[in-house]
Amino acid sequence: MKFLVNPSKFNEIADYIFKPVLVLSILFFALGLLFSFYLSPDDYQQGSTVRIMYVHVPSAWLALLTYAIMTFYSIAALAFRMPFGFIFNTAVAPIGAIFTLICIISGSLWGKPMWGTWWVWDARLTSVAILFIIYLIIIFINLSFENRVVREKVVAIFVIVGSVNLPIIKFSVDWWNTLHQPATISKLAKPSIDPSMMTPLIIMTFAFMMIGVAIAILRIKTEIISRKSNLS
Amino acid sequence: MSLRFQRLLLIFLTLVILLSAVLLILYNTRENVSYFYTPSEINKSDMIINKIIRIGGFVENDSFKKISSSSFKFRITDEKASILVTFNGILPDLFREGQGAVIEGTFDNNVFNATNVFAKHDENYMPASIKEGLRDTGYWNKKYK
Numbered sequence: 001m002k003f004l005v006n007p008s009k010f011n012e013i014a015d016y017i018f019k020p021v022l023v024l025s026i027l028f029f030a031l032g033l034l035f036s037f038y039l040s041p042d043d044y045q046q047g048s049t050v051r052i053m054y055v056h057v058p059s060a061w062l063a064l065l066t067y068a069i070m071t072f073y074s075i076a077a078l079a080f081r082m083p084f085g086f087i088f089n090t091a092v093a094p095i096g097a098i099f100t101l102i103c104i105i106s107g108s109l110w111g112k113p114m115w116g117t118w119w120v121w122d123a124r125l126t127s128v129a130i131l132f133i134i135y136l137i138i139i140f141i142n143l144s145f146e147n148r149v150v151r152e153k154v155v156a157i158f159v160i161v162g163s164v165n166l167p168i169i170k171f172s173v174d175w176w177n178t179l180h181q182p183a184t185i186s187k188l189a190k191p192s193i194d195p196s197m198m199t200p201l202i203i204m205t206f207a208f209m210m211i212g213v214a215i216a217i218l219r220i221k222t223e224i225i226s227r228k229s230n231l232s
Numbered sequence: 233m234s235l236r237f238q239r240l241l242l243i244f245l246t247l248v249i250l251l252s253a254v255l256l257i258l259y260n261t262r263e264n265v266s267y268f269y270t271p272s273e274i275n276k277s278d279m280i281i282n283k284i285i286r287i288g289g290f291v292e293n294d295s296f297k298k299i300s301s302s303s304f305k306f307r308i309t310d311e312k313a314s315i316l317v318t319f320n321g322i323l324p325d326l327f328r329e330g331q332g333a334v335i336e337g338t339f340d341n342n343v344f345n346a347t348n349v350f351a352k353h354d355e356n357y358m359p360a361s362i363k364e365g366l367r368d369t370g371y372w373n374k375k376y377k
Contacts, residue, residue: 041359045326050357079240115350116324122267160243164251168258175258177266177288179334184355193357 005076005084007224014217021217025210032207035200043197050197052110058205059102062212063131064166066096071163074156086152087227089159090142091219095212097135104132115179123172124180127165134162148227268334272312279339287315287344288334288352296329308335308344319346326351 003013036054043050070089077085107125108118119125138155145151173182185191191198258265268288292314295307302321306329307314317335327333332352337345 041361044358044360044363045353047360053357075240075243079243080236114324114326114353116322116327117348117350120267120350123265160247161250163247164254167251168254176262177268177270179267179288179350179352181353181355184357192355194359194362196359197357 005082007084007087010084011221011224014221018214018217021210022214025207025214028203028207028210032200032203035203040197040200041194046114049110049113052106053197054200054204056103056106056110057201058208059099059106060128061205062208063096063099063103063128064169066092066099066212067131067135067159067163067166070096070159071166074159078153078156078160086156087220087223089138089155090152091223092216093135093138093142093155095215095219097132097139099208099212100128100132100135104128117179120179122178122180123176124169124178127169127172130165131162131169134158134165138162270310270313271308271315272310274313274315279342281340282338284336284338284347286334286336287317288332289314291327291329291331291333293329308333315344316342317344317346319349321346321349323349324351326353 003009032054036051040051040054042048070092073082073085073088075085076082077089107128111120112118138158141151141155141158145154170183172178173180184193185198193201268286271287271289274285274287287308289308289310292307292309295305295314297305299305304319304323305316306319307316309315317337319335319337327349332354334350334352335344335346336348336350338347339345
């Protein structure tokens with residue numbers, strides 16, 4: 001597992017797995033979209049609109065997962081002086097931001113027909129909007145320091161501080177009254193979604209994950225090269 | 233204690249303190265963070281005329297009345313209390329008796345004048361065909377239409 005902390009080991013493994021990951025993501029997307037549009041049933045309440053879920057929920061999960069991984073890398077980078085964590089933060093923040101944006105846009109398109117509004121300031125929607133702003137701030141900090149050593153520390157500290165938002169997003173629907181529904185799939189309980197609708201959801205989640213990993217590999221490799229040549 | 237362990241401890245302590253600070257703030261402002269009141273949470277001070285608030289609950293069964301093509305009357309309930317609501321405008325597709333709804337508006341002598349009506353759906357997803365099957369065998373929860 002050394003490739004997860006060592007830049008040169010990462011480069012080696014990344015060259016091996018990049019193409020398989022890319023092919024897998026295309027396969028999962030093809031299969032997932034087929035399931036989402038044709039092989040899954042309409043919902044008893046929401047009809048066909050429920051298919052927005054197959055984009056909305058995977059992107060939301062991955063926006064959170066990306067941030068969680070960034071938090072671990074930031075802690076490791078600061079505590080164990082592990083430069084790969086800093087590289088990871090710089091490379092992956094825009095990917096998380098895009099996942100969050102997809103989640104917000106698709107959720108908005110889903111909210112209009114079902115709730116009757118594009119956007120409300122309830123706890124879940126607001127905390128996700130804050131997540132998007134946090135991602136933007138991370139990207140901007142990355143762009144705004146001349147000195148790399150200072151910049152990457154500031155980013156890592158900011159990522160750790162921002163991670164406070166993750167449990168708030170997760171539990172916002174349980175702690176407060178929100179217009180957003182509570183969690184359909186949680187670890188402790190049997191999911192309240194039919195298997196025929198769970199299947200496209202899982203496939204699309206893997207598809208989003210694979211495309212995320214593929215873009216992350218490219219961006220991390222680029223970041224390693226630019227650091228070696230002292231470009232950033 | 234090694235230096236890296238000290239740094240790790242410092243980071244975790246910082247996180248714990250930060251998280252508790254934020255949670256304390258949120259806990260003490262929970263009334264304002266919540267998007268709506270349920271009918272039983274409403275108290276007299278919220279019923280001040282012209283103060284815009286939101287109430288949420290289920291549309292009470294057999295309470296929905298159409299006054300004209302765009303004017304409606306219904307009751308919102310949380311099974312402990314219920315509030316009479318009047319609304320002029322377009323209702324969302326999901327709106328019906330037994331369905332969750334969030335209503336924005338003002339109180340006028342115990343009647344709630346709605347300016348906005350949002351439909352709220354729960355976390356259950358089920359194919360439409362299964363609903364028909366359940367209804368045929370009598371296992372369908374009558375709370376849902």
